[in-house]
Amino acid sequence: MNLKELAAKLGLSQTTVSRALNGYPEVSEATRLRVAAAADKHGYRPNTRARGLATGRAMAIGHVIPISSQHEMVNPIFGDFIAGAGETYSKAGYDMILSQVEDHRQEQVYREMRGKRNVDGIIVHAPKMGDSRITMLQEIGIPFAVHGRASELTGPYNWLDVNNKSAFQRATDFLLDLGHKRICLLNGLESMDFAFRRRHGYEDALAARGITPDPDLMLAEEMTETYGYRTVQKMMQTANPPTAYLTSSIIPAIGVRRAIEEAGLKMGKDISVITHDDDLSYLRNGEDVPQFTATRSSVRDAGRQLAEMLIQQINNPSGPPLTRLLEAELTVGRSTGPAPERTA
Numbered sequence: 649m650n651l652k653e654l655a656a657k658l659g660l661s662q663t664t665v666s667r668a669l670n671g672y673p674e675v676s677e678a679t680r681l682r683v684a685a686a687a688d689k690h691g692y693r694p695n696t697r698a699r700g701l702a703t704g705r706a707m708a709i710g711h712v713i714p715i716s717s718q719h720e721m722v723n724p725i726f727g728d729f730i731a732g733a734g735e736t737y738s739k740a741g742y743d744m745i746l747s748q749v750e751d752h753r754q755e756q757v758y759r760e761m762r763g764k765r766n767v768d769g770i771i772v773h774a775p776k777m778g779d780s781r782i783t784m785l786q787e788i789g790i791p792f793a794v795h796g797r798a799s800e801l802t803g804p805y806n807w808l809d810v811n812n813k814s815a816f817q818r819a820t821d822f823l824l825d826l827g828h829k830r831i832c833l834l835n836g837l838e839s840m841d842f843a844f845r846r847r848h849g850y851e852d853a854l855a856a857r858g859i860t861p862d863p864d865l866m867l868a869e870e871m872t873e874t875y876g877y878r879t880v881q882k883m884m885q886t887a888n889p890p891t892a893y894l895t896s897s898i899i900p901a902i903g904v905r906r907a908i909e910e911a912g913l914k915m916g917k918d919i920s921v922i923t924h925d926d927d928l929s930y931l932r933n934g935e936d937v938p939q940f941t942a943t944r945s946s947v948r949d950a951g952r953q954l955a956e957m958l959i960q961q962i963n964n965p966s967g968p969p970l971t972r973l974l975e976a977e978l979t980v981g982r983s984t985g986p987a988p989e990r991t992a
Contacts, residue, residue: 649692658686669741672963708743709733709958710767712758714751725897725925725947726773729795732951733771740959742768755784762790769958771795775841791965793958795950799841804969806961808954812842815943815976816849816894819922822941822978823892824857827987828920831865832890834879834900838868846896846924871896876903880919884911891987892920901940905983920984924976938981945976 655665660683668675668683686692711730730744737744745767749757758781761767769791772781778800785792786805793806816833823831833850836843847868851861864886869875876895880903883889895901901923908915915921923940925947957970 649690651692654683654686654690654692657690658683670963705768705962706766707741708745708767709737709955710745710747710758710761710770711773712754712761712770713746713748713773714754715748724899728947729773729951732946732948732953733955734951736952736955736959742959755781758785758790759788762788769793769962771954771958776839777841777844779841791958791962793954793961793970795954796841799844806957806970808950808957808972808974809842810945810950810974810976812845813849813852815924815945815978816846817853818849818976818978819894819924819941819943820850820853823894823920823922823984824853824859826892826920826984828892829859829987830862830888830890831892831894832879832883833866834871834876834893834895834904835866835868836871836896843868843896850894865890871900873899873903873906876900876905877907878903880904880907880911890919892922892984895921895923897925898923898940898942901983905939916983916985918988920987922984938979939983941981941984942979943976944979945974950974 651662651665655662658665660679664675664679665683668680669687711733713726730746734744747757747761758770761770767790770785770793772779772785772792772794773796775782775794775796775798777798779794779798782792782794782798782801782805783803786803791806793808795808797807797809820831831850831854833847835847835850838844838847847866850866854861867879876893876899879900880893884907893901893904895904901921904921905915908919908921913919921940922942924943925945953972953974957972961967961970
C-alpha cells in the first residue's frame, strides 16, 4: 500500500497523513493515532528516501561510539540501549547510523555529520562532568539528546537519566539496615557523571548514619568482570575486609561472586552484594528469584524513551528542551543478608 491509497482509506489528504506519520505538531493526537493504527493494520511503511525528500530530512539518527582505552562503550549495557532506541527509530521510519571513532575525534565527527546533513539528530552517550560535546552540539545547532547528564553544565539541553544518587543511597541504606558497616563501593570511572552521582549517594547514606567513608573502600575503574574479581581477592587479604560490596554494574558483580565462591564463602551469607544495571536482555539476573539484590532500571526502555524524546525535538525544534529522570527500583535477591558476626 502506498501513501495515496492509505489516505483514501482514511478519507484524509495525503499531506495530513504524511504529517501525522512524521509527527508534525499541527496534527491532532486523535488523528495521529488513527493514522498510525491504519498504517499498522494495512502494513503501510513509508519509503525512507521519498520521505526524506519530502521533508528535507535525512531520516537517520547518529550515534558516535568512541574507541577508548577507558570506559569501553561496546558492552551488554550499550547493546540493550541501542536495541531499545532501534525499536523507536523503526516505528518512526528512521535509520540508525553508528560511527566508531578515536576518542579525540568525536567532536570532528559531529561537525562532519552536521556538514553532510546525513543525520537529523544525535544521541550522546556516557557524558562526563563537564562534557564539551554538549556545548559544541549546541553551538553547531543540530538536535541532540544525552543519555545521562553533565553536572558541571547548567544550560538547558535534552537528557534522560536514572537517579543514580538516589539509587546508590537507597542500596547503601539497605546494607546498613542489615548491619553492614564495611561496605566496599566498586564504582565506574568517576570522570563519568553517573559514577560521580553514585559515589555521592553512597557517601551521603554513610554520613547519615555517622559513618565516615573510608577512601580504601571506594574504588573507581572500568566496569569489567576482572575488576570485581580482583578487588574481592585483594580485600580479603586486609585485616578488616568488607562484609558487603556495592557494584555499578552486573558485570563486575559477576566477578565479585566468582571471587567469593572460589574462597569457599557463600554470597548472601558470608558476604553481601548489591549491583546496579541488572535488567539486561541477554545477561539475566536469575529467573523467579534474582541472584543479585539490585537497583534496577531498564536500559532498553531508556533507549526507547530517549529516542522518542529526540524525535519529538526534531519534529518541534522550537519547543523547550525535554528532560526525564527515571527512578530505579530496589529488587531483593539472594545476594544479601545480615552482616556476619566478627570473631575477635
